Amino acid sequence: MENIHDQKIRRCAWNTTDPVYLAYHDHEWGRPQYDSLKLFEMLCLEGMQAGLSWITILKRREAYREAFDGFDPQSISAFSDDKIEQLMNNSGIIRNKLKINAIVTNARNFFEVEKEQPFNKYLWSFVEGQPIIHHYKEAKTIPALTEESILMSKDLKKRGFKFVGPTICYAFMQATGMVNDHLTDCFCFRELTGTAKSELIESGNSNE
Numbered sequence: 100m101e102n103i104h105d106q107k108i109r110r111c112a113w114n115t116t117d118p119v120y121l122a123y124h125d126h127e128w129g130r131p132q133y134d135s136l137k138l139f140e141m142l143c144l145e146g147m148q149a150g151l152s153w154i155t156i157l158k159r160r161e162a163y164r165e166a167f168d169g170f171d172p173q174s175i176s177a178f179s180d181d182k183i184e185q186l187m188n189n190s191g192i193i194r195n196k197l198k199i200n201a202i203v204t205n206a207r208n209f210f211e212v213e214k215e216q217p218f219n220k221y222l223w224s225f226v227e228g229q230p231i232i233h234h235y236k237e238a239k240t241i242p243a244l245t246e247e248s249i250l251m252s253k254d255l256k257k258r259g260f261k262f263v264g265p266t267i268c269y270a271f272m273q274a275t276g277m278v279n280d281h282l283t284d285c286f287c288f289r290e291l292t293g294t295a296k297s298e299l300i301e302s303g304n305s306n307e
Contacts, residue, residue: 111285112238120154129287131230131276135218138275139209140170142222143202145271146262147193153270155193162191167202175206201261208259223277225251231278232292241280244269 110124132138144163148156156163166189168174186192186199212221220228225247235241248269255263273280281288 108286109284110287111282115154117154119158123157125287128274129276129279129281129291133219133223135213136170136172138219138222139172139205140164141275142260142263142271143167143170143205145267145274146201146205147195147198148270149198149262149264149267151193159192162189166192172206172209175203176210178203178206198262205260205263211258222251222275225254226272226277230276230291233278233280234283235280236283238282242269245272245278247278248272 110121115121132141144156144160147163164170166186183196183199183203187194187196192199209218212218215221223229231247233241244265249265251268251272252263252265255268269278272278276291279288279291281291
């Protein structure tokens with residue numbers, strides 16, 4: 100793995116010198132994530148980003164994890180009105196009641212999806228179970244949404260999920276490696292395309 104402090108490393112153009120951002124880019128963004136609970140967490144965090152910069156949410160991620168019980172859908176789905184009011188007084192997170200309520204709503208809908216199929220398999224089905232590898236040379240050519248993210252958004256909304264517009268869904272797909280949007284001269288692109296697996300997700304326990 101590359102050294103995040105090495106400024107000679109070629110990275111995606113959206114990066115900054117912030118070590119939190121660099122570590123996220125180098126070790127998380129665009130790397131395929133198949134764990135249902137981690138996918139749920141990222142879907143919620145991407146929704147929290149709406150109208151804000153990603154670094155604003157990224158630097159509050161640990162506070163969000165603490166506030167939302169590690170993004171455990173079982174726990175969150177039982178949040179009461181009193182609990183939500185407590186969260187509105189939590190200075191570690193963005194105190195937006197619509198967004199807080201959205202996480203609770205999404206946690207409850209998580210289990211509705213799981214009645215049909217594992218949550219991870221459901222989400223990955225929008226890219227047919229394997230990463231879509233793009234070959235973008237410039238950041239300005241990367242789209243804000245795609246046909247796949249539009250379909251994901253429509254289906255999530257139909258199921259009652261909140262803060263899951265097509266742009267949010269595409270950012271989620273980029274973050275979790277459903278699409279590889281690292282620029283072609285970024286070291287992560289070389290790593291991921293060199294070791295990418297094309298196997299489909301197997302059915303079974305979604306949290307194993």
